Amino acid sequence: MEDREILRQLAGELGVKESQVRAAVELMDQGSTVPFIARYRREMTGDMTDGQLRELQERLAYERSLQRRKEEVIRLIGEQDKLTPQLEEEIMGARVLQRVEDLYKPFRQKKSTRASKAREKGLLPLAQAIWAQEENALPERLARAYVSAEKEVESPKQALEGAMDILAERIADDPGINQAIREKAWESALIHTEGTDPEESTVYDMYYDHSEPVSRIAGHRILAINRGEKEKKLKIRLRADMEAMGLILRKKVIKREASPFAPLLEQTIEDALKRLLWPSVEREIRSALTQKAEREAVRVFAENTQKLLMQPPVKDKRVIALDPGYRTGCKVAALDETGKLLSYTTIFPVPPKNETRQAAKTLLSLIHTYQIDLIAIGNGTASRETEQFVAQTIKEAERPVYYTIVSEAGASVYSASRLAQEEYPQLDVTTRGALSIGRRLQDPLAELVKIDPRSIGVGQYQHDVNQSLLEKALGDVVEDCVNKVGVDLNTASPALLSYVSGINASIARSIVAYREENGRFTSRMQLKKVPRLGPKAFEQCAGFLRISGGGEPLDATAVHPESYKAAERVLSLLEIKKEKIAEGGANEITQKLLSRYPDRTEQKSGEEKTLKGLSSMSLIKEQLFDERKESKEQREKRLAKCRKQLAGELGIGELTLSDILSEIAKPGRDPREDMPQVIFREDVMSFGDLAVGMQLRGTVRNVVDFGAFVDIGVKNDGLVHISEMSERFIRHPRELVGAGDTVLVRIIGIDEKKQKISLSMKGLDRRQ
Numbered sequence: 001m002e003d004r005e006i007l008r009q010l011a012g013e014l015g016v017k018e019s020q021v022r023a024a025v026e027l028m029d030q031g032s033t034v035p036f037i038a039r040y041r042r043e044m045t046g047d048m049t050d051g052q053l054r055e056l057q058e059r060l061a062y063e064r065s066l067q068r069r070k071e072e073v074i075r076l077i078g079e080q081d082k083l084t085p086q087l088e089e090e091i092m093g094a095r096v097l098q099r100v101e102d103l104y105k106p107f108r109q110k111k112s113t114r115a116s117k118a119r120e121k122g123l124l125p126l127a128q129a130i131w132a133q134e135e136n137a138l139p140e141r142l143a144r145a146y147v148s149a150e151k152e153v154e155s156p157k158q159a160l161e162g163a164m165d166i167l168a169e170r171i172a173d174d175p176g177i178n179q180a181i182r183e184k185a186w187e188s189a190l191i192h193t194e195g196t197d198p199e200e201s202t203v204y205d206m207y208y209d210h211s212e213p214v215s216r217i218a219g220h221r222i223l224a225i226n227r228g229e230k231e232k233k234l235k236i237r238l239r240a241d242m243e244a245m246g247l248i249l250r251k252k253v254i255k256r257e258a259s260p261f262a263p264l265l266e267q268t269i270e271d272a273l274k275r276l277l278w279p280s281v282e283r284e285i286r287s288a289l290t291q292k293a294e295r296e297a298v299r300v301f302a303e304n305t306q307k308l309l310m311q312p313p314v315k316d317k318r319v320i321a322l323d324p325g326y327r328t329g330c331k332v333a334a335l336d337e338t339g340k341l342l343s344y345t346t347i348f349p350v351p352p353k354n355e356t357r358q359a360a361k362t363l364l365s366l367i368h369t370y371q372i373d374l375i376a377i378g379n380g381t382a383s384r385e386t387e388q389f390v391a392q393t394i395k396e397a398e399r400p401v402y403y404t405i406v407s408e409a410g411a412s413v414y415s416a417s418r419l420a421q422e423e424y425p426q427l428d429v430t431t432r433g434a435l436s437i438g439r440r441l442q443d444p445l446a447e448l449v450k451i452d453p454r455s456i457g458v459g460q461y462q463h464d465v466n467q468s469l470l471e472k473a474l475g476d477v478v479e480d481c482v483n484k485v486g487v488d489l490n491t492a493s494p495a496l497l498s499y500v501s502g503i504n505a506s507i508a509r510s511i512v513a514y515r516e517e518n519g520r521f522t523s524r525m526q527l528k529k530v531p532r533l534g535p536k537a538f539e540q541c542a543g544f545l546r547i548s549g550g551g552e553p554l555d556a557t558a559v560h561p562e563s564y565k566a567a568e569r570v571l572s573l574l575e576i577k578k579e580k581i582a583e584g585g586a587n588e589i590t591q592k593l594l595s596r597y598p599d600r601t602e603q604k605s606g607e608e609k610t611l612k613g614l615s616s617m618s619l620i621k622e623q624l625f626d627e628r629k630e631s632k633e634q635r636e637k638r639l640a641k642c643r644k645q646l647a648g649e650l651g652i653g654e655l656t657l658s659d660i661l662s663e664i665a666k667p668g669r670d671p672r673e674d675m676p677q678v679i680f681r682e683d684v685m686s687f688g689d690l691a692v693g694m695q696l697r698g699t700v701r702n703v704v705d706f707g708a709f710v711d712i713g714v715k716n717d718g719l720v721h722i723s724e725m726s727e728r729f730i731r732h733p734r735e736l737v738g739a740g741d742t743v744l745v746r747i748i749g750i751d752e753k754k755q756k757i758s759l760s761m762k763g764l765d766r767r768q
Helices: 003-014 018-029 034-040 050-079 085-093 097-107 114-120 124-132 139-144 156-173 175-188 219-230 242-253 262-309 356-370 383-396 411-415 418-423 429-442 444-448 467-485 505-518 524-529 535-544 561-573 579-583 589-596 600-611 616-629 632-650 654-665
Strands: 190-195 209-213 234-239 319-323 330-335 341-347 374-378 402-406 695-704 707-711 718-721 742-751 756-760
Touching: 003 018, 003 050, 018 034, 018 050, 034 050, 034 467, 034 535, 050 085, 050 097, 050 467, 085 097, 097 156, 097 175, 114 124, 114 156, 124 139, 124 156, 139 156, 156 175, 156 262, 175 242, 175 262, 190 219, 219 234, 219 262, 234 262, 242 262, 262 444, 262 467, 262 695, 319 356, 319 429, 330 356, 330 429, 341 356, 341 429, 356 383, 374 383, 374 429, 383 402, 402 429, 411 418, 411 429, 418 429, 429 444, 444 467, 505 524, 524 535, 535 561, 561 632, 561 654, 589 632, 589 654, 632 654, 707 742, 718 742
Parallel strands: 319 374, 374 402, 718 756
Antiparallel strands: 190 209, 190 234, 319 330, 330 341, 695 707, 695 742, 707 718, 742 756
């Protein structure tokens, strides 16, 4: 398939125009990143979203790989002088890789097989004669001609057996037969699991005698039984309707049931099916099920990660972070509004030392000395005991102080990393962990990018899936999140900068080194002086990097430097001073647009009223009255016309203009502001405080295939099973919730022995 055909096909799959796909592909081939294309090349791509662009990128890679494989297969078959025009056409017309491999299968060089040994003995003509099933021939009579001591064929029976081996391989290699058996297997096969030791109780008990159609089995169950098989706790096999499959083969192979060759071909079919075809199809199905389950698990993990990274930052608050522990104590770190470390120490409020009074005195002193607003408690070991201590202690504080539980997943990974050692060489590992907990409350994105996404605890079976697939998906998510939010060029860490469009780890280190040597950046243009940051990298990254308080107010916005001249003309035409952007005082932009491009109908009406002797004051009142009567839809329609006129006057695209106007009105707006806010508490609950029917607000900690785990303020998270999430049918919990969401839940079950809580969201507002 030529590139043009690929583009046409992808456009159809994505539901966009071919010209949009072509423009996006050209930009990608030139080295542009998805965030850059989605944000700054909207006119060229017809406003394709980052999700569409990611899908296009993935599908394009597959189609190009498929094209390369087709060309390679054609070359390999051609080298054997076996390529026909019809076969070449079939290969080039294949839509999936599996079809290409099926067509190549008969020509693939194989290791020594029963069929290859039979061919070496000269039995191929006999096999062809049996396959032809000529009416006037008898198998045994044909076979006698191939008995040869020299070729180690000792009898007609042995000759026939060799010929049947050749035919069995021919049947197993036939593309049409493979496809038919594969389709029948997907339609009817069952995946069956049983325990290797039925007497041993394991987490796989439910799979000790379990069968399920391969066409309906859920991805998380595939990953679970794969893990059980790997741990040698489960045996897995596929059960298929072999009789139905045999019937398919008989219809394709045997020409006449009464033929003297039919009994031989019946045996050949059975051998081909059981020895060659079915094991191959079984492997394919297991592999396809695993790949599908992995893709689904990766998708869930990526969406959970995106939700976690896009949690709203807690701005302008001083924080004490606590990393709880028993024997080694509770590590304490006090941070100012910017995340700067003010003080750190260790307290022992829980067993075995139980120095509660001294710990409370230390905590209250830190609250008073540093004017602390919030306390972040890590959710690991001794978390709930520490929460009880904090809830009791803050009642004695001289100022209002609240606390929240923060996921500390990955904090220990970060604190022991080389990056953490470089950032805080003077601190020990545990103090770095406490610091990370506090900072991930103040700015989750900036802190969590320092941690391998696989370690932040919002996935399922993340260690069982294809790691390169997972790494790519999570890398894409982090990149999209970082570029949606934007990065402060003067405070960003190398880890955060490395996810900015066009910037790799090496360039990120160069930016920080330049900043340390030359002081803070005062202009985006200074980036051009950074070593290894060339023109292409500048184009890709500049719009996502922010500079506050510099000489150019537009540097604090998402307006790209390439659009500064257009932005300045917009400001000039609308009579808005550039300085007002930084002050956030350009919100009159809507009214100025409407004033500059008044509706002609209104203008004519106003002139007529003036001619009739209305005073200017009464005209103004009447116009204001008309505006009050104007619906939201009508007003937006008028604004759209105004933007179109202004874009035409400036000679720029409407989408680019819309972005410029948005940034002038709300410079550097943080998209995380729209996300559910963090829940802060003053008091603690225990398991004994819970009762069936109680309604509580909680934070979604993790979303998995079968439900969502919600922190409701007690030691263990409760589970909202997918069946309790909505009155309507949903395929996956992520249709309703994501990690970090605030939800209202009702307790429907309490198991005190197992410390398990069952929750429901039915009949309640999911978000408050």
